Amino acid sequence: MATKRYVPAIGPKLQWVLRIVLGLFAVLCVNSVYLAAVTLLQSRAASGAYGGGDYENNFYQWMFFIHLVLGLAIVVPVVVFGCIHIANARNRPNKRAIRAGYATFATALGVLVTGVALTRVDIGALTINLKDPASRSVVYWLHVILPLAAAWLFVLHRLAGRRIKWKTGARWALVAAVFAGGMVLFHLWNPRVAREGPRNPDYWEPSLARTATGRFIPASILDNSDECLECHADIHHQWSHSVHAFSSFNNPLYTFSVRKTREHAFAHDGHVQDARFCAGCHDPVPFFSGAFELAKWDDPNYDVASDPLGKASITCTVCHSITSINGVRGNADYTISEPERYPFEGSTNPVLKWVSQQLIKAKPAFHKRTFLKPEVHRSAEFCSTCHKVFLPEELNDYKWLRGQNHYDSWRLSGVSGRGVAAWYYPPAPQTSCNACHMPTVASNDFGAKVRDESGVLTVRNHMFPSANTAIPVLAPMTDPQAVIRAHEQFNQGVMRLDLMALREGGTLEGTLHAPLRPSVPALVPGESYMLDAVVRTVKMGHEFTQGTADSNEIWLDVTLLAGGRVIGRSGGMDEGGGLDPWSRFYNIFLLDREGRRIDR
Template identity: 30%
Template structure:
């Protein structure tokens, strides 16, 4: 390729102008890069305007804690994609450009070009850090660094061109900034218009409910008059069933609920999709799960229902994988023996079970199968909410070997009351706010889905981490048990009840009968979910620590059966760490 002629001229300012050293190919490359930079300018200003609207609460442009418009998400992904493409183009331009201009060394161009290139490297590095490590509050300093680097990069490019021997007209930069700003305002207006339309749909209830979505706070609407729905009026549905006074005991369940006698509900009041609580886990490693369950009696090697979560929460999933929660269903031989006997042995029916079996849509599976739903609200939610408890159960299936999956707890958006027995709601009425939510793991859609979550994790955190998750009442829903007449054909009897024991102890600072009060109140999570190091870089970690999902207690039988000596040692250490103190006083000789 022929070198360009080095003709010289004098500008209006008296400064010597030299012919450009850029061949036609590099000029085209630079033109594409500048055009892409214009898109990045408009895109960045739009994202900043949305962030500002969030900060000041400017409706309808602000993003709430439960929704994330697809338009915004597409531009968020476009920001990352276009930014990486621009970085590649500028790197290619720099490699080709530097040897040519070095022969015509220009001090001012060097003093502006080198810092400009360094700022560009910092801009890309900070953007990749946000992409990989999530834009959380703990990483907010990186966001500010990234934003500052973007401003410096624009200023650096303008300064570099201004001092070069082939300066563009001054109006070109003004036109570039003007077009970029106008485009960003247009994007912002479109964003607001789409948000207004989306809000109108939500208020009118026109959006269809979709099963298989992330959780959202259910209020009035879905399931309002449905026996298995979140907003059911159990007192009205059961009025007269407990005597002429109309009194209905707390925690009573309408027999017409598909989950009866479990008090658990769903937002829609209906069964969930088979893979709702396992998120693609029902089809992952089915052969291996079945083979291990047949050989050992339970499956422990394949982690069912945690695959999509593990990509961002590796440490938490590692902890959960050894917990008693994970081995709560048919992967627990002790529980399996109990539930199998309950379902197979002849049982006398009662008026409640008869009403349940006569309800529309309920499988006529017999008294034992119907009564076993009382257990499955806390032990087999994957089976219960998919309608599996009313049928013959394949104990070697992924659904039976899943135990309590991540969403079994994190899809709960309401605890109905303090009566326990699984008295919670699984939110299934709202679509996932993130695009590509239905994409399988390790697919392009799954990668983009994870990228959006990492770029805007606040909505995901709001949906998956409710405020009441930090309260003992949350644990009480399954750690407070009472057997009712539909289950035992007798009357209400107290069962295993850790919640009331805690509530009546000094630790809760809620009991007047205790001898000693600790210095501070402690809830269940303080002892059973202590902070634990996260060596794999879990994105939920704060200062390198996450809340332990081992849920250590006194169960040494399950890890013993699995040969899990590490978990055995942890439980022993947990029980020996000043968990019990015996005080002897008022002793007389």
């Protein structure tokens, strides 16, 4: 009878596989300890410990990426080694070692399975996306605990079998310690502080906007709204039809105004610094990247509206990178920080771009914390930075003057819950601008969530419906009529016009007939009458009209009928679009120091 050939439990070739497994496992251990420590620090900071702050920085994201790469790299070696090793050793007499080996292999497979389950991957038709928070939490903690169990079972397996080579383990521990020390050093290094800065510290003036470091932020980082489109298609579509997306040189009205400002500033001072007053709100991308000084913005033959920086306007990253509000003075009184980025974020390489997207989906908490700061972005003070304006003396060479001011108007109204002299009060105070100007809309966007008992997924509307129906027509929006309809729908019922009284003789001293309901006086043909009308807001959180009140075109269109026949009209327009000069306007005149109207 032939003797069965002896097969070692771990042969020479399998020994190399084991070394690969142990090497990858050692690096993964150090990597995992780093990730766990930083995650714990971040969790404690979120609860108010250590003074808050962000610990999950760019290097943390690189370590997370390496964790995924190493995790995928170890799958095949573990499976190959485990299967072959079990096949070679399953009939050995040391049953205790075999049982411990089975348990170790099963636990290792559990680590791999839970790791894959925690990723969010889209490859063609294959999608791995565990969204349920409760299930994800269970899988996460299994992924944390199982490696510890696997290490313990491996030690039991070795104790029941061949003697453990502790010196070899010590060498691996030394390598791990070196890696750990390097991780700490790289974690403390912030690559963002190495940016170029302005030549003069007063570069930002007279705007009040500042960067957190005092240095420039690359335009490629601020102007990347197309990257947001990948996961936030609905929000991107809304934003692309908002006035925010047409705030800069792609807005013909603003282009004319800012070019005149630059022209006057250069003629008066020899530089265009005064125009930075506008840039903090209207041109943040060229402003914060240091490109606002370029001569191309003043070249009448250059198509500034098609320039990538000229049409960037207020991008997603600009708004969501504002980290603090420095006051309620307006004039862009905020601080913007260069956002921490994931590995390969912003890459034009399709593969690297895909990797970056998967990392964001796999670790979305960092992305959300970077770009959404509730204490900032949900506050009315956030909006006040650009919806409240004053003209400083150094800008007009005259004196301090108030400009548009939505913020104080809202704050002193009944809508805010703070105004004591309001005409009306809503059922509940609106404590932020978002409640009105960012209504919820149904969406399957990646950032959508259930906000009420309806169970419908919604997002905040980033079109910011309000009252500007001129820009949709003048700017290159893809569906201007839909935008105009959205504004018109938003404005239903926000104003009320009451015909209060009628005065005979067309003068204040004439006989007064009031109120005009339920009885209406009969009018005598040929006589003159004065009609008293009251226009008031009934669903608006600030005065009417606001914003660029000097250029807003608002008037009353009043038609008098007798037996269905028009006998008089005020506020009509002729065939050429000309308006009746006797119309009753609701606007203001801006006057210069000599009392002349400023009309440009």
